[in-house]
Amino acid sequence: MEIIISNSSKEPIYEQIYKQIQAKILTGELTEGTPLPSIRQLAKDLHISVITTKRAYEELEKAGFIYLIVGKGSFVAEQNMSVIREKKLRVIEEQLQDVIANSKEIGLPYEELQALLKLLYEE
Amino acid sequence: MENVIEFHNVSKKFASFEIDQLNLKVKKGYITGFIGTNGAGKSTIIKMIMNILQPDTGDVHVFGLQQPQAEKVIKSRLGFVYDQNIFYPWLNLQEIQKMIAPTYPTWDQATFLHYVEQFELPMKKAIKHFSKGMQTKASLAIALSHHAELLIMDEPTAGLDPAFRMELMAIFQQVMVEEGRSIFFSTHTTSDLERYADYIVVLDQGKILLHAPTDEILQNYVVVKGSNTLLDRDTKAHFIHIIQETHTFRALASCKREIADIFGEHVVMENISLDELIFYLKAAQRQ
Numbered sequence: 001m002e003i004i005i006s007n008s009s010k011e012p013i014y015e016q017i018y019k020q021i022q023a024k025i026l027t028g029e030l031t032e033g034t035p036l037p038s039i040r041q042l043a044k045d046l047h048i049s050v051i052t053t054k055r056a057y058e059e060l061e062k063a064g065f066i067y068l069i070v071g072k073g074s075f076v077a078e079q080n081m082s083v084i085r086e087k088k089l090r091v092i093e094e095q096l097q098d099v100i101a102n103s104k105e106i107g108l109p110y111e112e113l114q115a116l117l118k119l120l121y122e123e
Numbered sequence: 124m125e126n127v128i129e130f131h132n133v134s135k136k137f138a139s140f141e142i143d144q145l146n147l148k149v150k151k152g153y154i155t156g157f158i159g160t161n162g163a164g165k166s167t168i169i170k171m172i173m174n175i176l177q178p179d180t181g182d183v184h185v186f187g188l189q190q191p192q193a194e195k196v197i198k199s200r201l202g203f204v205y206d207q208n209i210f211y212p213w214l215n216l217q218e219i220q221k222m223i224a225p226t227y228p229t230w231d232q233a234t235f236l237h238y239v240e241q242f243e244l245p246m247k248k249a250i251k252h253f254s255k256g257m258q259t260k261a262s263l264a265i266a267l268s269h270h271a272e273l274l275i276m277d278e279p280t281a282g283l284d285p286a287f288r289m290e291l292m293a294i295f296q297q298v299m300v301e302e303g304r305s306i307f308f309s310t311h312t313t314s315d316l317e318r319y320a321d322y323i324v325v326l327d328q329g330k331i332l333l334h335a336p337t338d339e340i341l342q343n344y345v346v347v348k349g350s351n352t353l354l355d356r357d358t359k360a361h362f363i364h365i366i367q368e369t370h371t372f373r374a375l376a377s378c379k380r381e382i383a384d385i386f387g388e389h390v391v392m393e394n395i396s397l398d399e400l401i402f403y404l405k406a407a408q409r410q
Contacts, residue, residue, distance in 0.1 A: 007318075012342060044296040050153055051321040051336050 001030070001037060005046050013048055017056035025065050025076055026084065036066060036074040126187075127151040127273050127305040128172055133181035135167065142167060142329035144181070149307050149322075154299060156316035156337070157309040158401060159326035165309040168326070169277045172307075173203055185273070199227055202266020204259060204276040204308075212251035216244060216261060227269035235268035256287045263291075267298065274298065276308035280315060288312060292319050313397035317341065323397065325404055332404045345379045346399060348372070349390035361385060364407035375403035 003020045005013055024030040036057070037045070043053040057074055060066045067077045103113050128149035135142045142164055149155050157165055170176040171183050174190045174197075183190040185197045211219070216239065224230040239246060242260040253261060259279055266274055274295075280288045292315055295306055310316065316323060316337065323340055325333040333340070347362070351372055359365060361381060365374040375395070376382045382392060 012338070014338065038300075040300045040302065044300050047293070047296065047318060049319055049321045049337060050299060052338055055338065 003042075003046060005048065013046075014052050014055040014059070017042075017046070017053065018059050021056070021060055022063075022065055025079060030076045032076055032078045034076045036076070038073055125151040127185065128307060129182075129184040129187075130168075130171075131182045131184070133171065133178040133183060135171065135176065135178050137167075140164065140167075140329060142178075145329065145331065147324070147331060147334070149305065149324075151305050152303055153321035154295060154306045154319055155308075155322040155324060156313075156320035157307065157324050157326065158311070158313055158316065158397060159332075160401065160405060163326040164329040165326055166277055167329075169275060169309060172275060199229070199269070200271065201273040201275060202263075202269070202271030204262040204266055204274065204279050213249055215247050215249050217246045219250070219261075220265070223265060229269045231268055231270060234270070235264060238264035238267055255282050256284070259283065259291070263294065272304055274304075274306045274308070276306070278309055278311065280310055280312050288315060295319065313401070317397055325401060327401075327405045327408050330408070332408055333400070340397075340400065341394065343379055344375065344377055344395045344400060345382060346393045346395050346403075347374050347376055347382055347386070347390050348393070349386065353386065353389060358385065364403045364410070366406070375400070375407070 001021075001024070003017055005016055009016060011019075021030070021036070030036075036042075039053045039057055040050055043050045046053070057066065057068075061068055061074070064077055065079070066074045068074050099113070126148045128147065130145050130147040133142060133145045133147075140162065145168075147168070157168075159165055167176060171178055171190075172185060174183075174194045177191060185193075186200060188197055190197065214222075220235060224232065224235075238244075238260075242257075242264055244257060244261055244264065250258065250261065263274075263279075280291060283291070296319065298304055299306065320337050323333070323335060323337050324331060349372060351367055351370055354365070354367075354372060361378075362374040362376050365372050379392060382390070
């Protein structure tokens with residue numbers, strides 16, 4: 001499992017691990033039932049402390065991305081993709097509302113906003 | 124959680140220095156870094172763990188067993204890497220190994236030879252001709268060859284070059300892959316700890332000023348800089364220690380979020396290094 005940690009990033013290391021594993025699960029690179037490296041092995045491979053790695057795994061477990069079998073290790077949990085999509089859509093909706101509010105503040109017409117979105121989307 | 128080392132109300136008095144009712148619990152399965160200025164009492168505490176010194180009052184437990192009664196069992200299960208050469212300087216590694224191996228029931232010759240090779244140690248050169256780094260490696264090879272569950276080290280990286288320090292940290296991590304092993308070591312090179320240590324213990328004048336997970340410390344403690352006009356009795360209460368210059372101050376706070384709520388954009392907040400943490404905690408302690 002490839003994870004790359006940046007020491008100069010402002011993002012805490014456990015969050016970097018969390019996000020990278022989460023992305024691998026959501027994109028299907030890691031499928032249901034795939035075993036993750038042990039906490040201690042990953043800590044060694046990334047040259048970070050055990051506690052930091054443990055925290056990332058705990059957060060992933062809490063969010064339902066992985067599950068732990070005592071004595072065996074951590075595995076990728078079954079993902080309900082429709083629920084995840086639903087959640088993401090809600091976030092996108094909220095973000096778009098901010099965009100619309102900002103556009104209205106400067107009187108940007110819908111057509112121009114749409115053209116801007118199209119341009120950025122296709123970039 | 125299980126503790127590998129426990130101090131209960133330990134007191135030890137010297138002419139110029141005193142440890143008074145010290146309590147310490149070192150967690151099993153983690154790397155704990157032990158930091159503080161020279162003369163803070165780090166070596167004294169390590170010597171009490173090793174039963175080289177005995178407390179005047181109070182108990183020291185290692186692996187849940189009490190010193191000094193269980194000294195023999197404890198010693199067989201831990202590895203000690205000291206900042207000075209503890210071997211007979213005129214002997215070579217082969218002779219030392221022959222002498223030490225029979226004293227450990229768990230001695231593993233294959234592991235010993237493996238580390239001797241990994242560390243590139245000469246077997247037939249007298250220890251007195253070893254460099255400081257080689258001596259540390261030799262102590263470590265011996266400690267690891269009897270499958271020590273706990274490694275105790277007093278400044279293992281002192282006087283070593285950065286490349287060797289990094290190598291040593293990688294070895295520590297390799298040791299820690301095995302479940303249930305613990306490392307407790309004192310150091311002045313705090314940059315090593317910021318990444319690798321799970322817990323940090325800060326000691327000053329024989330007192331533990333802070334004992335917390337490294338992550339928590341580095342995420343919550345901040346150095347705050349701002350104008351002196353921001354300081355009044357209420358706002359001062361949020362800082363652990365404040366240093367005031369003519370117009371501005373810099374100060375240590377233990378809760379980044381709280382400071383952000385109170386001062387917002389009016390102050391600059393900087394992530395703290397463990398060196399700065401020691402500096403501020405020591406100053407606060409002396410006040």
